[in-house]
Amino acid sequence: WxxxxxxxxxxxxxxxxxxxxxxxxxxxxxxxxxxxxxxxxxxxxxxxxxxxxxxxxxxxxxxxxxxxxxxAPAWLPTQLHVPENTEPSAHHLRCIAAFQIRPPTWIRIERGAQNQVSAALARHAIPAYPYPQVAGAIRLQGSPDLERLSAEVPFEIQDLASQCVGWMCAPAPGEHWWDVCAGAGGKSLHLTDLMENQGTILATDVRSGSLGVLRKRAQGRGGNMIACRVWDGTRDPAPGRCFDGVLIDAPCSGIGTWARNPDARWRTTEHDIAQRRIIQEQLLLAGADKVRPGGRLVYAVCTLTEAETQAVITGFLGTRSDFQLEPTPHPLTGRATLGQVWIWPWEADSNGMFIARMKRAS
Ligand SMILES: C[S@@+](CC[C@H](N)C(=O)[O-])C[C@H]1O[C@@H](n2cnc3c(N)ncnc32)[C@H](O)[C@@H]1O
Structure with missing residues (x-):
């Protein structure tokens, strides 16, 4: 404020x-x-x-x-990514209108707990609406008290767009993943669930405090799969080791979350966008080096600028011929994509997000 x-x-x-x-x-x-x-x-x-x-x-x-x-700030239209066949000013206004509406609370139900959680939601009279295309994603109505519920049944509060990142990673049971910007672990926990609690995850972040939160959240939920390590992006966090998959959920200008944080639009500057882009490019290169041949690299940002999304990926692919985009279905619609997915806030009442999935040559 x-x-x-x-x-x-x-x-x-x-x-x-x-x-x-x-x-x-x-x-x-x-x-x-x-x-x-x-x-x-x-x-x-x-x-x-x-x-x-x-x-x-x-x-x-x-x-x-x-x-x-x-x-919204006057610089927004010059920074927004505009989808193909879309009129830029109409897109700009559509984004601003979406920033005025707080998205609902989304939860992610853990694998196998669907019936248990649905029954608990009904018992607590919390109106809940599953998103049919995304397994485990439930939209809640209003602002229910979830503390009591979380003591009874396994679920995580996680925006639908963030859940889509896990689905684009699509890790297989038994794989080894590096979650480069793990923060408090929303995506790491989703990966453990998708991996059926088999395999390993190295969760790193510059902030030791958020890794502490991750450790706590992971207790009893695939927690023994996750190794947390503070990492500032300079050293190799796992010498001599490569990963089946690397996720870079990079720090960004966060424009996709402006509907949840209305004041953020007045605290974000064009300078922030340029600064974040430098970090994003560094993290992407560092992560890429640790992907095994034939492995997967996923880049995600909860923002809607061109500079931090497609421009980062185009620049990266221009210098790293050993990587290419990996075609993937859009997690919300199932529609085929070439490997880059936009989640616009109005599509499913969620945050906005950009996700790119790439594969390293074998
Ligand atoms: C978008 S948030 C990650 C959210 C997290 N993945 C989740 O799902 O809850 C970006 C994270 O990048 C971390 N970060 C910022 N700069 C970094 C750097 N140079 N190296 C590693 N992590 C960094 C921030 O501390 C922040 O936790």
């Missing part, structure tokens, strides 16, 4: 209201009241479209309705 609240103008409050899909953030309400903007009285806005919300703000402030473009 720092970016929103710094210039304390009525228009900024109005924009903050616009960003809240359901109700205004308490901090904004408080500051609005403190500053005498009583016309910005909190009203549920979740049912309104972004255009209707803009009109409402115009009425509150007795000014012309803000434009949709004002809801």
């Amino acid at each position: 720092r970016g929103w609240l710094a210039p304390l103008s009525p228009a900024r409050y109005a924009m903050a209201y616009l960003l809240d899909a359901v109700e205004p953030h308490p901090a904004v309400t408080f500051l609005a009241e403190q500053n005498g903007f009583s016309r910005l009285n909190p009203q549920p806005a979740g049912a309104l479209t972004v255009v209707e919300k803009a009109k409402q703000v115009g009425r509150w402030l007795e000014m012309p309705a803000p434009t949709i473009e004002q809801l």
Whole structure:
């Protein structure tokens, strides 16, 4: 909220209201009241479209309705990847409209626990909707208390787009994988489940704190398969060893998560995008060296810029002729792809994501 609240103008409050899909953030309400903007009285806005919300703000402030473009930084259209056969300005507006709607909570049910978890969800009267094409993915309605449920049955809170990354890795039982940017381990845990708890995963990250969280989460859930190691990208984390698969879930500008983190759009700069790209390219090269001949390399970012997605992959493939894209079905639709998959936020009510799957020559 720092970016929103710094210039304390009525228009900024109005924009903050616009960003809240359901109700205004308490901090904004408080500051609005403190500053005498009583016309910005909190009203549920979740049912309104972004255009209707803009009109409402115009009425509150007795000014012309803000434009949709004002809801995101001015540099966004120059950085967004635009899909083929799509009109760039229409795509830009569609992205901004999607950033105004918080996606639902998604959970991933562990292999073999479908009936058990479904029964528990029903017992707790939590409305739940499976995503038919992605096994184990369930969309929950509202903001249910999942703490009690997690003590009873095995599942993980994981956005649908993140689940798609695991499915594109498609590791086989008994394989050896390196999760280069493991963080708190959402993807590592998914990989263990897909591998039926057979094989190994080296989970590395620069942040030891998040690896600590991963260790805790892994207890009793394929935990003995996962070796956690702090890694800053400089040394070889596994000398003399190659992997069947390497996943690089790289740090990125995170534009695909702007609907969950509405303030992030005002804290993200074009400089961040350029900086992240340098790290992404370094991590991709480091990961590639550790893929065995014939093995798989998966690159994923939860962002929608050209620079951090297709440009990274095109640059990488231009220098590494031993890798090529590996055709794969789109995890949400089953439609054939050449190995690069976009998940747009409006397709299935999830974060946005870019995933590329590559194979090293045998
Ligand atoms: C997108 S997050 C990973 C999320 C994680 N895979 C999950 O599923 O929960 C990116 C991660 O990259 C890590 N990171 C940033 N720079 C890094 C570097 N140079 N080497 C390794 N990891 C790095 C960050 O600490 C962060 O945890």
